[in-house]
Amino acid sequence: MAQFDTIRSAAGARAAQIDEGLRAHMNKVYGTMSVGLLITALAAWAIAGLSITSVPNEYQIGADRYLTELGYTLYVSPVKFVLMLSPLAFIFFGWGALMRRGSAAVVQLGFLAFAAVMGISMGTVFMIYTPYSIAQTFLVTAIAFAGLSLFGYTTKKDLSGMGTFLMMGVIGLIVAMVVNMFLQSPAMMFAISAIGVLIFAGLTAFYTQDIKNTYVAMATHGDQEWLDKAAYDGALSLYISFLNMFQFLLMFMGQQE
Template sequence: MADYNTIRAGAAGVRTAQIDEGLRTHMNKVYGTMSVGMLITALAAWAISGLAVSPEGTLTGLGQAIYASPLKWLIMFAPLIMVFAFGAVINRLSAAAAQIYFYGFATLMGLSLSSIFLVFTGMSIVQTFLITAIAFAGLSLWGYTTKKDISGWGSFLIMGVIGLLVASIVNIFLGSPAIAFAVSILGVLIFAGLTAYDTQRIKTDYIQHAQAMDSEWLAKSAIMGALNLYLDFINLFMFLLQFLGNRE
Protein backbone atom coordinates (compact mmCIF):
# COMPACT_ATOMS: atom_id res chain seq x y z
CA MET A 1 0.00 0.00 0.00
CA ALA A 2 1.35 3.40 -0.92
CA ASP A 3 2.28 5.69 1.93
CA TYR A 4 -0.39 8.36 2.49
CA ASN A 5 2.16 11.16 2.79
CA THR A 6 3.77 10.07 -0.46
CA ILE A 7 0.41 10.13 -2.23
CA ARG A 8 -0.42 13.54 -0.75
CA ALA A 9 2.97 14.94 -1.74
CA GLY A 10 2.55 13.53 -5.24
CA ALA A 11 -0.90 15.08 -5.61
CA ALA A 12 0.41 18.41 -4.35
CA GLY A 13 3.24 18.21 -6.87
CA VAL A 14 0.76 17.62 -9.71
CA ARG A 15 -1.35 20.62 -8.59
CA THR A 16 1.77 22.77 -8.36
CA ALA A 17 2.84 21.74 -11.86
CA GLN A 18 -0.63 22.53 -13.19
CA ILE A 19 -0.60 25.95 -11.53
CA ASP A 20 2.87 26.70 -12.91
CA GLU A 21 1.80 25.72 -16.41
CA GLY A 22 -1.40 27.74 -16.09
CA LEU A 23 0.54 30.73 -14.79
CA ARG A 24 2.86 30.68 -17.81
CA THR A 25 -0.16 30.54 -20.11
CA HIS A 26 -1.82 33.37 -18.18
CA MET A 27 1.25 35.60 -18.30
CA ASN A 28 1.71 34.91 -22.02
CA LYS A 29 -1.86 36.08 -22.58
CA VAL A 30 -1.25 39.20 -20.48
CA TYR A 31 1.88 40.14 -22.44
CA GLY A 32 0.29 39.16 -25.75
CA THR A 33 -2.79 41.33 -25.16
CA MET A 34 -0.60 44.19 -24.01
CA SER A 35 1.59 43.88 -27.13
CA VAL A 36 -1.42 43.99 -29.46
CA GLY A 37 -2.63 47.10 -27.62
CA MET A 38 0.80 48.72 -28.04
CA LEU A 39 0.76 47.93 -31.77
CA ILE A 40 -2.71 49.45 -32.18
CA THR A 41 -1.59 52.59 -30.33
CA ALA A 42 1.55 52.94 -32.45
CA LEU A 43 -0.37 52.50 -35.72
CA ALA A 44 -3.07 54.99 -34.70
CA ALA A 45 -0.49 57.61 -33.65
CA TRP A 46 1.58 57.03 -36.80
CA ALA A 47 -1.41 57.30 -39.12
CA ILE A 48 -2.91 60.47 -37.67
CA SER A 49 0.48 62.22 -37.47
CA GLY A 50 0.69 62.11 -41.25
CA LEU A 51 3.92 60.09 -41.36
CA ALA A 52 2.00 57.46 -43.31
CA VAL A 53 1.82 59.85 -46.28
CA SER A 54 4.55 62.42 -45.58
CA PRO A 55 8.06 62.02 -44.09
CA GLU A 56 7.67 65.50 -42.57
CA GLY A 57 4.73 64.29 -40.51
CA THR A 58 2.18 66.83 -41.78
CA LEU A 59 -1.05 66.33 -39.86
CA THR A 60 -3.83 64.50 -41.63
CA GLY A 61 -7.25 66.12 -41.91
CA LEU A 62 -8.37 64.34 -38.76
CA GLY A 63 -5.19 65.40 -36.97
CA GLN A 64 -5.77 69.04 -37.92
CA ALA A 65 -9.38 68.79 -36.74
CA ILE A 66 -8.17 67.49 -33.39
CA TYR A 67 -5.27 69.83 -32.66
CA ALA A 68 -6.82 72.98 -34.11
CA SER A 69 -10.01 72.71 -32.09
CA PRO A 70 -11.22 72.10 -28.52
CA LEU A 71 -11.51 68.44 -29.55
CA LYS A 72 -7.88 68.08 -28.47
CA TRP A 73 -8.95 68.36 -24.82
CA LEU A 74 -11.46 65.55 -25.30
CA ILE A 75 -8.81 63.35 -26.92
CA MET A 76 -6.40 64.22 -24.11
CA PHE A 77 -8.68 63.35 -21.20
CA ALA A 78 -10.88 60.64 -22.75
CA PRO A 79 -8.32 57.83 -22.13
CA LEU A 80 -8.20 58.76 -18.44
CA ILE A 81 -11.99 58.59 -18.23
CA MET A 82 -11.97 55.22 -20.02
CA VAL A 83 -9.46 53.78 -17.53
CA PHE A 84 -11.63 54.66 -14.55
CA ALA A 85 -14.75 53.46 -16.36
CA PHE A 86 -13.09 50.15 -17.22
CA GLY A 87 -12.53 49.30 -13.58
CA ALA A 88 -16.16 50.07 -12.84
CA VAL A 89 -17.76 48.08 -15.68
CA ILE A 90 -15.44 45.12 -16.22
CA ASN A 91 -17.47 42.86 -13.94
CA ARG A 92 -20.54 43.49 -16.12
CA LEU A 93 -18.71 42.90 -19.39
CA SER A 94 -17.95 39.58 -21.01
CA ALA A 95 -14.30 38.73 -21.59
CA ALA A 96 -14.72 39.40 -25.32
CA ALA A 97 -16.33 42.80 -24.68
CA ALA A 98 -13.59 43.71 -22.19
CA GLN A 99 -10.96 42.91 -24.80
CA ILE A 100 -12.71 45.07 -27.41
CA TYR A 101 -12.92 47.86 -24.83
CA PHE A 102 -9.17 47.59 -24.21
CA TYR A 103 -8.36 47.77 -27.92
CA GLY A 104 -10.69 50.77 -28.29
CA PHE A 105 -8.84 52.43 -25.42
CA ALA A 106 -5.50 51.66 -27.11
CA THR A 107 -6.75 53.32 -30.31
CA LEU A 108 -7.81 56.44 -28.43
CA MET A 109 -4.41 56.52 -26.73
CA GLY A 110 -2.81 56.47 -30.16
CA LEU A 111 -4.80 59.54 -31.15
CA SER A 112 -3.79 61.23 -27.91
CA LEU A 113 -0.09 60.43 -28.36
CA SER A 114 0.14 61.25 -32.07
CA SER A 115 1.57 64.70 -31.33
CA ILE A 116 4.91 63.22 -30.25
CA PHE A 117 5.72 62.63 -33.93
CA LEU A 118 5.40 66.37 -34.49
CA VAL A 119 7.43 67.37 -31.43
CA PHE A 120 10.27 64.82 -31.40
CA THR A 121 12.41 63.35 -34.16
CA GLY A 122 11.47 59.90 -35.40
CA MET A 123 14.89 58.49 -34.52
CA SER A 124 14.75 59.69 -30.92
CA ILE A 125 11.25 58.22 -30.55
CA VAL A 126 12.47 54.84 -31.78
CA GLN A 127 15.56 54.95 -29.55
CA THR A 128 13.51 55.91 -26.49
CA PHE A 129 11.01 53.16 -27.28
CA LEU A 130 13.78 50.56 -27.41
CA ILE A 131 15.29 51.81 -24.15
CA THR A 132 11.84 51.71 -22.55
CA ALA A 133 11.26 48.17 -23.84
CA ILE A 134 14.55 46.94 -22.38
CA ALA A 135 13.93 48.66 -19.04
CA PHE A 136 10.34 47.42 -18.92
CA ALA A 137 11.38 43.84 -19.67
CA GLY A 138 14.01 43.90 -16.93
CA LEU A 139 11.68 45.43 -14.34
CA SER A 140 8.82 43.09 -15.20
CA LEU A 141 11.11 40.06 -15.08
CA TRP A 142 12.39 41.12 -11.66
CA GLY A 143 8.84 41.60 -10.41
CA TYR A 144 7.93 38.12 -11.66
CA THR A 145 10.93 36.27 -10.26
CA THR A 146 11.74 38.10 -7.03
CA LYS A 147 11.00 36.34 -3.75
CA LYS A 148 10.59 39.69 -2.05
CA ASP A 149 7.02 40.74 -1.29
CA ILE A 150 6.64 44.20 -2.82
CA SER A 151 2.87 44.44 -2.32
CA GLY A 152 3.51 47.19 0.24
CA TRP A 153 4.72 49.47 -2.55
CA GLY A 154 1.22 49.74 -3.96
CA SER A 155 -0.27 52.47 -1.78
CA PHE A 156 2.80 54.71 -2.08
CA LEU A 157 3.01 54.27 -5.85
CA ILE A 158 -0.69 55.02 -6.35
CA MET A 159 -0.35 58.14 -4.21
CA GLY A 160 2.60 59.11 -6.40
CA VAL A 161 0.53 58.64 -9.57
CA ILE A 162 -2.23 60.86 -8.17
CA GLY A 163 0.37 63.50 -7.31
CA LEU A 164 1.83 63.29 -10.83
CA LEU A 165 -1.60 63.64 -12.37
CA VAL A 166 -2.47 66.73 -10.32
CA ALA A 167 0.93 68.33 -10.97
CA SER A 168 0.68 67.63 -14.71
CA ILE A 169 -2.79 69.15 -15.00
CA VAL A 170 -1.72 72.23 -13.04
CA ASN A 171 1.39 72.62 -15.20
CA ILE A 172 -0.72 72.63 -18.37
CA PHE A 173 -1.80 76.10 -17.30
CA LEU A 174 1.45 77.20 -15.59
CA GLY A 175 3.90 75.93 -18.20
CA SER A 176 6.75 75.73 -15.68
CA PRO A 177 9.91 73.95 -16.98
CA ALA A 178 11.00 73.23 -13.38
CA ILE A 179 7.73 71.47 -12.55
CA ALA A 180 7.84 69.57 -15.84
CA PHE A 181 11.40 68.37 -15.09
CA ALA A 182 10.50 67.27 -11.56
CA VAL A 183 7.37 65.49 -12.80
CA SER A 184 9.42 63.64 -15.45
CA ILE A 185 11.99 62.40 -12.92
CA LEU A 186 9.34 61.25 -10.46
CA GLY A 187 7.31 59.75 -13.30
CA VAL A 188 10.18 57.51 -14.42
CA LEU A 189 10.79 56.30 -10.85
CA ILE A 190 7.12 55.74 -10.05
CA PHE A 191 6.27 53.81 -13.22
CA ALA A 192 9.46 51.77 -12.98
CA GLY A 193 8.26 50.69 -9.54
CA LEU A 194 4.72 50.09 -10.82
CA THR A 195 6.00 47.82 -13.58
CA ALA A 196 7.57 45.45 -11.05
CA TYR A 197 4.66 45.81 -8.62
CA ASP A 198 1.95 45.13 -11.20
CA THR A 199 3.79 42.12 -12.59
CA GLN A 200 4.06 40.53 -9.15
CA ARG A 201 0.41 41.36 -8.41
CA ILE A 202 -0.76 39.68 -11.63
CA LYS A 203 1.23 36.58 -10.70
CA THR A 204 -0.04 36.58 -7.10
CA ASP A 205 -3.68 37.08 -8.12
CA TYR A 206 -3.48 34.14 -10.50
CA ILE A 207 -1.96 31.82 -7.88
CA GLN A 208 -4.60 32.82 -5.32
CA HIS A 209 -7.46 32.09 -7.73
CA ALA A 210 -5.92 29.21 -9.68
CA GLN A 211 -7.77 26.54 -7.70
CA ALA A 212 -11.16 27.86 -8.84
CA MET A 213 -10.09 27.82 -12.50
CA ASP A 214 -12.89 30.18 -13.53
CA SER A 215 -12.12 30.66 -17.23
CA GLU A 216 -14.17 33.88 -17.49
CA TRP A 217 -12.40 35.41 -14.47
CA LEU A 218 -9.00 34.36 -15.81
CA ALA A 219 -9.72 35.94 -19.19
CA LYS A 220 -10.83 39.23 -17.61
CA SER A 221 -7.88 39.14 -15.20
CA ALA A 222 -5.48 38.79 -18.13
CA ILE A 223 -7.05 41.80 -19.87
CA MET A 224 -6.92 43.92 -16.72
CA GLY A 225 -3.31 42.87 -16.17
CA ALA A 226 -2.51 43.79 -19.78
CA LEU A 227 -4.10 47.21 -19.24
CA ASN A 228 -2.04 47.87 -16.10
CA LEU A 229 1.24 46.89 -17.76
CA TYR A 230 0.29 48.80 -20.92
CA LEU A 231 -0.20 51.96 -18.85
CA ASP A 232 3.10 51.39 -17.04
CA PHE A 233 4.92 51.06 -20.37
CA ILE A 234 3.26 54.07 -22.02
CA ASN A 235 3.90 56.35 -19.06
CA LEU A 236 7.49 55.15 -18.63
CA PHE A 237 8.05 55.80 -22.34
CA MET A 238 6.53 59.29 -22.23
CA PHE A 239 8.52 60.38 -19.19
CA LEU A 240 11.77 59.00 -20.63
CA LEU A 241 11.02 60.80 -23.89
CA GLN A 242 11.15 64.12 -22.02
CA PHE A 243 14.81 63.37 -21.21
CA LEU A 244 15.98 61.42 -24.24
CA GLY A 245 13.86 62.83 -27.08
CA ASN A 246 15.38 65.25 -29.57
CA ARG A 247 12.87 67.95 -30.45
CA GLU A 248 12.09 68.92 -34.02
Protein backbone atom coordinates in the same frame (compact mmCIF):
# COMPACT_ATOMS: atom_id res chain seq x y z
CA MET B 1 3.20 6.18 4.51
CA ALA B 2 1.77 5.19 1.13
CA GLN B 3 -1.14 7.55 1.75
CA PHE B 4 1.28 10.38 2.55
CA ASP B 5 3.23 9.73 -0.68
CA THR B 6 -0.02 9.79 -2.64
CA ILE B 7 -1.02 13.14 -1.11
CA ARG B 8 2.46 14.55 -1.76
CA SER B 9 2.39 13.37 -5.38
CA ALA B 10 -1.06 14.91 -5.90
CA ALA B 11 0.14 18.21 -4.39
CA GLY B 12 3.21 18.18 -6.63
CA ALA B 13 1.10 17.51 -9.71
CA ARG B 14 -1.26 20.33 -8.74
CA ALA B 15 1.67 22.74 -8.23
CA ALA B 16 3.07 21.79 -11.64
CA GLN B 17 -0.34 22.40 -13.20
CA ILE B 18 -0.56 25.84 -11.59
CA ASP B 19 2.98 26.70 -12.79
CA GLU B 20 2.06 25.69 -16.33
CA GLY B 21 -1.15 27.71 -16.17
CA LEU B 22 0.74 30.70 -14.75
CA ARG B 23 3.18 30.68 -17.65
CA ALA B 24 0.29 30.58 -20.13
CA HIS B 25 -1.47 33.37 -18.21
CA MET B 26 1.62 35.62 -18.20
CA ASN B 27 2.17 34.95 -21.91
CA LYS B 28 -1.40 36.06 -22.54
CA VAL B 29 -0.86 39.21 -20.46
CA TYR B 30 2.34 40.18 -22.28
CA GLY B 31 0.91 39.21 -25.67
CA THR B 32 -2.20 41.33 -25.17
CA MET B 33 -0.10 44.24 -23.92
CA SER B 34 2.15 43.98 -26.99
CA VAL B 35 -0.84 43.98 -29.35
CA GLY B 36 -2.16 47.06 -27.55
CA LEU B 37 1.18 48.86 -27.95
CA LEU B 38 1.28 47.96 -31.65
CA ILE B 39 -2.23 49.33 -32.18
CA THR B 40 -1.30 52.52 -30.32
CA ALA B 41 1.87 53.01 -32.37
CA LEU B 42 0.09 52.42 -35.70
CA ALA B 43 -2.79 54.71 -34.77
CA ALA B 44 -0.41 57.47 -33.62
CA TRP B 45 1.70 57.18 -36.79
CA ALA B 46 -1.34 57.16 -39.08
CA ILE B 47 -3.10 60.10 -37.43
CA ALA B 48 0.14 62.12 -37.41
CA GLY B 49 0.49 61.54 -41.14
CA LEU B 50 -3.04 62.84 -41.67
CA SER B 51 -2.49 65.85 -39.38
CA ILE B 52 0.63 67.33 -41.02
CA THR B 53 1.02 68.80 -44.48
CA SER B 54 3.66 70.78 -46.36
CA VAL B 55 0.96 72.82 -48.10
CA PRO B 56 1.04 76.33 -46.57
CA ASN B 57 -1.95 77.39 -44.51
CA GLU B 58 -2.68 79.42 -41.40
CA TYR B 59 -1.78 76.58 -38.99
CA GLN B 60 2.02 76.61 -39.29
CA ILE B 61 3.92 74.62 -36.63
CA GLY B 62 7.41 74.60 -38.12
CA ALA B 63 9.49 75.05 -41.23
CA ASP B 64 7.38 73.75 -44.11
CA ARG B 65 5.11 72.01 -41.59
CA TYR B 66 1.45 72.89 -41.25
CA LEU B 67 -1.54 71.34 -39.53
CA THR B 68 -4.33 69.99 -41.65
CA GLU B 69 -7.94 70.67 -40.66
CA LEU B 70 -7.97 67.30 -38.91
CA GLY B 71 -4.76 68.12 -37.04
CA TYR B 72 -6.14 71.47 -35.92
CA THR B 73 -9.39 69.88 -34.75
CA LEU B 74 -7.67 67.12 -32.75
CA TYR B 75 -4.74 68.98 -31.22
CA VAL B 76 -5.60 72.72 -31.13
CA SER B 77 -9.37 73.11 -30.91
CA PRO B 78 -11.28 72.31 -27.68
CA VAL B 79 -11.58 68.72 -28.95
CA LYS B 80 -8.01 68.25 -27.67
CA PHE B 81 -9.32 68.29 -24.08
CA VAL B 82 -11.81 65.54 -24.89
CA LEU B 83 -9.02 63.51 -26.48
CA MET B 84 -6.76 64.15 -23.50
CA LEU B 85 -9.28 63.34 -20.78
CA SER B 86 -11.24 60.46 -22.33
CA PRO B 87 -8.53 57.82 -21.60
CA LEU B 88 -8.42 58.92 -17.95
CA ALA B 89 -12.22 58.80 -17.72
CA PHE B 90 -12.20 55.30 -19.19
CA ILE B 91 -9.58 54.04 -16.72
CA PHE B 92 -11.19 55.57 -13.63
CA PHE B 93 -14.85 55.00 -14.48
CA GLY B 94 -15.34 52.71 -17.47
CA TRP B 95 -12.84 49.90 -17.01
CA GLY B 96 -14.13 48.77 -13.61
CA ALA B 97 -17.68 48.53 -14.90
CA LEU B 98 -16.47 46.61 -17.94
CA MET B 99 -14.59 44.14 -15.74
CA ARG B 100 -17.65 43.58 -13.52
CA ARG B 101 -20.34 43.28 -16.18
CA GLY B 102 -18.67 42.43 -19.47
CA SER B 103 -17.61 39.06 -20.82
CA ALA B 104 -13.94 38.30 -21.45
CA ALA B 105 -14.43 39.05 -25.15
CA VAL B 106 -16.02 42.43 -24.38
CA VAL B 107 -13.21 43.30 -21.94
CA GLN B 108 -10.64 42.41 -24.62
CA LEU B 109 -12.45 44.60 -27.15
CA GLY B 110 -12.55 47.45 -24.62
CA PHE B 111 -8.80 47.19 -24.11
CA LEU B 112 -8.08 47.25 -27.85
CA ALA B 113 -10.42 50.23 -28.37
CA PHE B 114 -8.68 52.04 -25.53
CA ALA B 115 -5.29 51.37 -27.18
CA ALA B 116 -6.57 52.87 -30.45
CA VAL B 117 -7.85 56.02 -28.72
CA MET B 118 -4.53 56.36 -26.91
CA GLY B 119 -2.81 56.17 -30.28
CA ILE B 120 -4.90 59.05 -31.62
CA SER B 121 -4.13 61.14 -28.53
CA MET B 122 -0.41 60.37 -28.94
CA GLY B 123 -0.26 61.43 -32.59
CA THR B 124 1.69 64.52 -31.52
CA VAL B 125 4.64 62.26 -30.62
CA PHE B 126 5.22 61.55 -34.34
CA MET B 127 4.57 65.19 -35.16
CA ILE B 128 7.08 66.61 -32.67
CA TYR B 129 9.92 64.08 -32.32
CA THR B 130 12.25 62.55 -34.89
CA PRO B 131 11.66 58.89 -35.85
CA TYR B 132 15.16 57.99 -34.62
CA SER B 133 14.61 59.41 -31.14
CA ILE B 134 11.21 57.71 -30.91
CA ALA B 135 12.75 54.34 -31.82
CA GLN B 136 15.69 54.89 -29.48
CA THR B 137 13.45 55.81 -26.54
CA PHE B 138 11.15 52.87 -27.25
CA LEU B 139 14.11 50.48 -27.15
CA VAL B 140 15.36 51.93 -23.85
CA THR B 141 11.85 51.69 -22.40
CA ALA B 142 11.47 48.08 -23.57
CA ILE B 143 14.78 47.06 -21.96
CA ALA B 144 13.92 48.82 -18.69
CA PHE B 145 10.41 47.37 -18.69
CA ALA B 146 11.68 43.83 -19.27
CA GLY B 147 14.13 44.11 -16.37
CA LEU B 148 11.58 45.62 -13.99
CA SER B 149 8.90 43.10 -14.90
CA LEU B 150 11.34 40.22 -14.48
CA PHE B 151 12.24 41.56 -11.05
CA GLY B 152 8.58 41.77 -10.07
CA TYR B 153 7.98 38.21 -11.26
CA THR B 154 10.98 36.58 -9.56
CA THR B 155 11.51 38.58 -6.36
CA LYS B 156 10.55 36.99 -3.06
CA LYS B 157 10.05 40.42 -1.52
CA ASP B 158 6.43 41.44 -1.03
CA LEU B 159 5.84 44.56 -3.13
CA SER B 160 2.19 45.02 -2.14
CA GLY B 161 3.08 47.85 0.22
CA MET B 162 4.34 49.87 -2.74
CA GLY B 163 0.96 49.88 -4.46
CA THR B 164 -0.88 52.50 -2.38
CA PHE B 165 2.17 54.74 -2.20
CA LEU B 166 2.75 54.61 -5.95
CA MET B 167 -0.92 55.21 -6.81
CA MET B 168 -0.90 58.28 -4.56
CA GLY B 169 2.15 59.37 -6.54
CA VAL B 170 0.23 58.93 -9.81
CA ILE B 171 -2.60 61.15 -8.53
CA GLY B 172 -0.09 63.77 -7.42
CA LEU B 173 1.58 63.55 -10.82
CA ILE B 174 -1.71 64.14 -12.65
CA VAL B 175 -2.46 67.17 -10.47
CA ALA B 176 1.03 68.58 -11.08
CA MET B 177 0.67 68.11 -14.85
CA VAL B 178 -2.69 69.90 -14.86
CA VAL B 179 -1.21 72.79 -12.86
CA ASN B 180 1.77 73.00 -15.21
CA MET B 181 -0.56 73.25 -18.19
CA PHE B 182 -1.22 76.80 -16.92
CA LEU B 183 2.23 77.58 -15.48
CA GLN B 184 4.22 76.21 -18.44
CA SER B 185 7.30 75.83 -16.21
CA PRO B 186 10.21 73.91 -17.84
CA ALA B 187 11.72 73.17 -14.41
CA MET B 188 8.44 71.75 -13.14
CA MET B 189 8.05 69.69 -16.34
CA PHE B 190 11.54 68.26 -15.84
CA ALA B 191 10.70 67.29 -12.25
CA ILE B 192 7.39 65.74 -13.35
CA SER B 193 9.18 63.69 -16.01
CA ALA B 194 11.84 62.39 -13.62
CA ILE B 195 9.32 61.49 -10.92
CA GLY B 196 7.01 59.95 -13.53
CA VAL B 197 9.72 57.58 -14.77
CA LEU B 198 10.40 56.42 -11.19
CA ILE B 199 6.72 55.97 -10.32
CA PHE B 200 5.88 53.89 -13.38
CA ALA B 201 9.09 51.89 -13.07
CA GLY B 202 7.94 50.91 -9.58
CA LEU B 203 4.42 50.18 -10.82
CA THR B 204 5.79 47.85 -13.51
CA ALA B 205 7.39 45.62 -10.87
CA PHE B 206 4.38 45.92 -8.55
CA TYR B 207 1.80 45.06 -11.22
CA THR B 208 3.81 42.08 -12.44
CA GLN B 209 3.97 40.56 -8.97
CA ASP B 210 0.29 41.34 -8.39
CA ILE B 211 -0.73 39.64 -11.66
CA LYS B 212 1.29 36.57 -10.69
CA ASN B 213 -0.05 36.41 -7.13
CA THR B 214 -3.65 36.94 -8.27
CA TYR B 215 -3.43 34.04 -10.70
CA VAL B 216 -1.88 31.69 -8.12
CA ALA B 217 -4.56 32.63 -5.58
CA MET B 218 -7.48 32.18 -7.97
CA ALA B 219 -6.30 29.33 -10.24
CA THR B 220 -7.71 26.67 -7.90
CA HIS B 221 -11.24 28.01 -8.46
CA GLY B 222 -11.09 27.07 -12.14
CA ASP B 223 -13.10 30.09 -13.34
CA GLN B 224 -11.55 30.48 -16.80
CA GLU B 225 -13.79 33.40 -17.74
CA TRP B 226 -12.57 35.35 -14.73
CA LEU B 227 -8.94 34.42 -15.38
CA ASP B 228 -9.25 35.62 -18.97
CA LYS B 229 -10.61 38.97 -17.78
CA ALA B 230 -7.83 39.15 -15.19
CA ALA B 231 -5.28 38.68 -17.99
CA TYR B 232 -6.71 41.65 -19.88
CA ASP B 233 -6.79 43.70 -16.68
CA GLY B 234 -3.12 42.89 -16.08
CA ALA B 235 -2.29 43.71 -19.69
CA LEU B 236 -3.92 47.14 -19.28
CA SER B 237 -1.93 47.86 -16.10
CA LEU B 238 1.41 46.95 -17.71
CA TYR B 239 0.45 48.74 -20.95
CA ILE B 240 -0.18 51.97 -19.05
CA SER B 241 3.10 51.63 -17.12
CA PHE B 242 5.08 51.02 -20.34
CA LEU B 243 3.43 53.88 -22.21
CA ASN B 244 3.96 56.37 -19.40
CA MET B 245 7.60 55.39 -18.95
CA PHE B 246 8.07 55.84 -22.70
CA GLN B 247 6.47 59.30 -22.73
CA PHE B 248 8.40 60.56 -19.72
CA LEU B 249 11.69 59.19 -21.06
CA LEU B 250 10.94 60.81 -24.42
CA MET B 251 10.92 64.18 -22.70
CA PHE B 252 14.56 63.52 -21.74
CA MET B 253 15.80 61.64 -24.79
CA GLY B 254 13.61 62.88 -27.61
CA GLN B 255 14.95 65.15 -30.34
CA GLN B 256 12.37 67.44 -31.86
CA GLU B 257 11.84 67.89 -35.58
